[in-house]
Amino acid sequence: MSGYWAGILAILAINIIFAYGIFITAAAGQLNLGGAGFMAIGAHAAAVLGEQLGWTPAQTVPAAVAITACVGIAIAFPVLRTRGVYMVLATFAFAQVVTGVILTQPALGGAMGLVVTEYVDLPVLLLAAAGTTLLAFWLMATRFGLALRALHDDELVSTLMGVPARAMQVGAFAIGAGLTGLAGGLYAHHFSFVEAQYFNPLLSIYVLLFVLIGGTQTAWGPLVGATFFTLVPELLRVGGSWRYVVFGAIIVAMMMFRPEGIVTRSLVDRLFSRRRPAPDAG
Amino acid sequence: MSASVSSRHPLLTSIGVALAGIAAVALLAVLPGGSTLAQQVVSGLMLGGIYVAVAVAFTLTIGVLNFLNFTIPTLFMLTGMVAWGLSRWGLPFGLSPGLHWAPALLGGVAVAILASLIVERFTFRYLKTRHGDATEHAIPLVSSLGFLLIFEHLVLIFLGSEAQSFPVRFRLDLHLGPLVVGLPQLASLLLSLGVVFWLSWLLQSTRTGRALRSIAESPDTATLLGVEVARIVPIVFLLSGLLCGVAGALFVVNYSDVSPFMGEHVGTKAIAGMVLGGLGSIWGAIAGGLLVGLLETLGIHFFGGDAAQVAVWGVLLAVLILRPQGLFGASRIGKGKL
Numbered sequence: 001m002s003g004y005w006a007g008i009l010a011i012l013a014i015n016i017i018f019a020y021g022i023f024i025t026a027a028a029g030q031l032n033l034g035g036a037g038f039m040a041i042g043a044h045a046a047a048v049l050g051e052q053l054g055w056t057p058a059q060t061v062p063a064a065v066a067i068t069a070c071v072g073i074a075i076a077f078p079v080l081r082t083r084g085v086y087m088v089l090a091t092f093a094f095a096q097v098v099t100g101v102i103l104t105q106p107a108l109g110g111a112m113g114l115v116v117t118e119y120v121d122l123p124v125l126l127l128a129a130a131g132t133t134l135l136a137f138w139l140m141a142t143r144f145g146l147a148l149r150a151l152h153d154d155e156l157v158s159t160l161m162g163v164p165a166r167a168m169q170v171g172a173f174a175i176g177a178g179l180t181g182l183a184g185g186l187y188a189h190h191f192s193f194v195e196a197q198y199f200n201p202l203l204s205i206y207v208l209l210f211v212l213i214g215g216t217q218t219a220w221g222p223l224v225g226a227t228f229f230t231l232v233p234e235l236l237r238v239g240g241s242w243r244y245v246v247f248g249a250i251i252v253a254m255m256m257f258r259p260e261g262i263v264t265r266s267l268v269d270r271l272f273s274r275r276r277p278a279p280d281a282g
Numbered sequence: 283m284s285a286s287v288s289s290r291h292p293l294l295t296s297i298g299v300a301l302a303g304i305a306a307v308a309l310l311a312v313l314p315g316g317s318t319l320a321q322q323v324v325s326g327l328m329l330g331g332i333y334v335a336v337a338v339a340f341t342l343t344i345g346v347l348n349f350l351n352f353t354i355p356t357l358f359m360l361t362g363m364v365a366w367g368l369s370r371w372g373l374p375f376g377l378s379p380g381l382h383w384a385p386a387l388l389g390g391v392a393v394a395i396l397a398s399l400i401v402e403r404f405t406f407r408y409l410k411t412r413h414g415d416a417t418e419h420a421i422p423l424v425s426s427l428g429f430l431l432i433f434e435h436l437v438l439i440f441l442g443s444e445a446q447s448f449p450v451r452f453r454l455d456l457h458l459g460p461l462v463v464g465l466p467q468l469a470s471l472l473l474s475l476g477v478v479f480w481l482s483w484l485l486q487s488t489r490t491g492r493a494l495r496s497i498a499e500s501p502d503t504a505t506l507l508g509v510e511v512a513r514i515v516p517i518v519f520l521l522s523g524l525l526c527g528v529a530g531a532l533f534v535v536n537y538s539d540v541s542p543f544m545g546e547h548v549g550t551k552a553i554a555g556m557v558l559g560g561l562g563s564i565w566g567a568i569a570g571g572l573l574v575g576l577l578e579t580l581g582i583h584f585f586g587g588d589a590a591q592v593a594v595w596g597v598l599l600a601v602l603i604l605r606p607q608g609l610f611g612a613s614r615i616g617k618g619k620l
Contacts, residue, residue, distance in 0.1 A: 031420055078603040081298075085350050085605050088423070089557060093599040096550070100592035111588075190449050205427055227391075244435040251428030252404050259421045 010122050010190055012230045013129035019210040019222035020136045021179030026208075026216045027140065028172040030080065033088045035207040037095025038177045042068045042184025043176045044102060045110025047114040047194045057189045059120050064185030065178045065227040072177025076239065095204055102196040113195030120189035128186060132179060133223055140219045148172055152216065160200070165267035166278050213254055220270050295380060303327075317461065322577065322583050324463055328536065330575020335529035336552035337559070337567040338478050339522035344516050345562030346498045350614055352426040353401050354526055354550025356433045357394040361530025363437050365390030366448045387534060391527030398523025400430050402516050419554035437542045445541035470532035475568070477528055481519045482564055489530035490517060498562070551578065554598050560608020570608070 004181060025032045032038075046064040057061070075094060082090050102145075103109045139145050147168045150158035159165050188194045189265045205263070206229065214225020236243030336358055343351045368386035372379045381389070405425035456463040485491035493514045496504040507510050532538060533548070555574040559566025574594065581590030601609060 004417060082602055082606055085348065085561065086602055087351060088420075089553065090599060090602040091596045093602060094593035095556075097592060097599060100588060100595060103588045104592060200488050201546075209427060211423060212420055241435050241439045245439070248428040248431030248435070251431070252425050255421050255425040255428065256404065 006122055006224045008230065008234055010125055012227065013122075013125035014187050014190070015207070015226040015230050016129045016223060017186070018207050019214070019226040020132050021176045021181075021183060021218065022175040022207050023136065023211045023219075023222040024139070024148075024172045024179065026211050027145075027152055028032075028148040028169050029155060030083075030169060030173070031088050031206050031208065032091045032173070032176065033208055034091030034093075034095035034098075035083055036199040036203040037091075037098035038068055038180035039184040039187070039203070040095075040102060040194075040196060041071055041190040042181030043194045043199070044108050044114070044184075044189040044196075045181070046185035047116045050109065050116055050118050050189070051114060057120050057185075060118075061120075063183065064188075065181045066183065068181025069174050069178035072174040073170065074175075076173040078128055078207070080166070080169050080173065083266035090274065092201065092204065093198070095201065098232065099196045099199055109195060113193055113194070113197075114188075115195065116188045116192050119192060120186060120191055122190075125186055125190060128182065132182070133219075136219045136222070142167070144171070149217075155252050159221040209251065211278065213261055214250065217260065217262040217265045218263055220263040220268060221261050228262065286421040305427060310444055313376070319583075321461055322579050324574035325462060325467075327572055327580030328464070328471055329579060330466040330555075331467075331474040332529050332533050332536070332548060333552045333555045334478060334568050334571035335525045335532070336548055337571040338481065339525040339529075340523075340552055340556045340566055341505035341559070341562055341567040342481075343518055343522055343548070343563060344556070345564075346494055347406065347422075347515065349406070349422045350371040351401070352423065353398070353429045353433065354429050354522060355545030355552075357398055357523055357526035357545075358530045358533070359540075359542060359545035360396045360397055360433055360437065361387075361390035361420050361527045362448070362534050362544055363390075363542060364393045364443050365531065366540045367441050367444050367533060368446065372445075383448070383534075385553075389532055390534075391524070392528065394527035395520055395523035397433060398526070399516060400521045401426060401590045402519035405429070406519075413481065429588055434542060443542055443544075445539060448537050449540050450535050458602050464536070466535045470536055476526065477525065478564065478568055481525075485564070490514065494518065550577075551594070554594055558601055558609050561606075563608060566608045 005040075018035065021038070022032050022035050030153065044065040045067045046057075046060040047058045048055070049063055078089050079087065103111055106112075108114075140149070147158070147163045150161070150163055151165055151168060157167060210225040210229050211222050213228065214221035214223070233243055233247060236246055336354060339357075340351065341353050343349050343354070365383075365386045368389045369383050370380055405422045418580045441620065450466070456465055456468065460565055479501030487495060493504070493509045494517065496507065496509055496516050497511055497514060501511055529548070533544070555570035555572075556567050557570070558573055559568070575596060577597075578590055581593055585593070
């Protein structure tokens with residue numbers, strides 16, 4: 001395998017994990033536009049623990065997941081009071097605060113960034129991505145996943161049916177933050193360098209696009225969305241800067257003709273289920 | 283919750299606030315050592331004038347359509363870059379030599395309005411296809427992100443990725459005692475506020491304004507009462523394109539440089555201003571935009587750039603969580619705004 005494709009596969013694996021982190025929140029009907037902030041926490045936690053305390057990646061990555069999940073829980077309670085456009089803006093502001101704090105603290109790398117010496121190779125990333133994908137499919141098949149889907153479709157009715165909305169949403173937010181931290185930790189160890197400038201608003205925007213274009217109704221969405229978004233720009237590479245124009249046009253067209261995302265529940269039913277597909281709820 | 287005073291007599295209140303502000307700056311200027319600070323306050327307000335126009339564009343689309351339009355910063359950038367291109371190379375296909383800066387800026391504004399209407403054509407008309415779940419409000423938001431990519435990279439392809447100097451040759455400084463106030467800056471603050479006052483009058487006193495406010499309250503009821511929603515919605519995009527264009531043109535006149543990335547900084551600050559003032563409130567966006575300009579200039583003066591960023595976004599996060607209706611307003615999305 002050439003180095004070029006190895007590089008693309010590594011980015012693809014990290015993007016898939018990152019996308020599932022945002023997807024778990026979106027599956028509960030909440031949009032997180034602060035993905036880059038959570039990933040920055042994971043990446044910098046892994047970097048600082050590895051360099052300052054000499055931990056191995058086997059210790060720093062789980063620690064990064066735990067730290068990011070804890071931050072997720074802490075921020076979930078206030079942030080989940082907001083909804084709709086307000087939640088999008090609040091998570092966006094949160095990510096800006098995180099990168100701003102990292103930029104002003106030399107111990108966290110400041111504007112210079114941190115070098116990470118311990119290297120994690122591609123097979124580990126692919127295994128982690130596969131594991132995350134399986135975890136997401138399993139989660140969506142449990143009662144917890146059912147509750148998330150109910151909240152996604154109609155929060156009021158599911159609350160009336162006895163779904164504890166707040167607990168489920170905080171849980172989803174924390175799990176999502178943990179996965180984002182995993183993506184950040186692996187990113188730090190694979191690319192051997194972290195800097196706050198990488199975790200910019202555009203990264204948060206892209207990962208939310210992965211999830212929304214892929215579709216939030218089933219666990220297939222982030223996998224398809226992240227793969228689509230990582231590979232299409234590469235395939236369009238011949239076109240130079242035009243590829244982003246084409247890419248933007250694809251996004252606009254997707255929202256016009258298939259706003260639910262590429263993969264929907266009825267599509268999955270049609271492809272994989274013997275039972276007659278449910279009439280498309282539209 | 284106490285209703286904001288400004289919603290009753292906005293014009294009188296704002297004149298009062300402006301007079302109080304001028305008095306405060308004048309007082310500061312005569313104090314020993316206060317003149318640097320007063321100068322910072324003046325520049326902060328001038329910068330805030332640009333944020334006001336962009337923040338009002340944001341708040342208008344959110345207020346009427348509940349749509350966070352991410353192309354707004356790009357429209358701002360488009361004005362500056364297109365105007366620069368027109369003044370450097372003239373009309374496309376060699377129709378004319380490089381234009382004078384004034385028609386070039388007008389051309390930039392026209393392109394921003396046109397781009398905004400294109401966004402409307404391809405994002406908002408299709409919102410009728412509702413699929414009824416919690417993330418459907420993200421559909422136009424995602425489309426607008428697609429348009430952001432398109433516009434930004436078209437500019438990069440045709441106009442390059444370099445920051446360009448675009449000197450506008452009228453420099454006149456007003457010397458008020460120790461203070462230096464650029465005449466173009468003062469004019470642009472007044473023009474920016476003038477456009478916003480006109481918009482406010484339009485919303486309050488015209489037939490179109492009433493239609494817009496009725497859509498803001500409830501699109502379904504507005505349709506039932508005979509408002510042609512499909513005809514009125516493009517007006518929102520026309521107005522937000524105009525506001526971004528005016529802001530972009532004023533930015534060029536004041537700072538004399540343009541770049542394909544100038545929208546990001548102004549856009550995030552305008553969002554901050556809108557949130558501080560309360561989403562969907564025009565008077566809030568004016569106050570918030572000026573406040574952010576002031577906080578930014580003073581923050582950089584006292585603490586440096588990165589710390590100022592943390593402060594602005596930290597305050598913003600706290601406001602969103604603790605007072606989602608904004609610092610001053612009592613309004614919320616869909617009810618009693620504009």
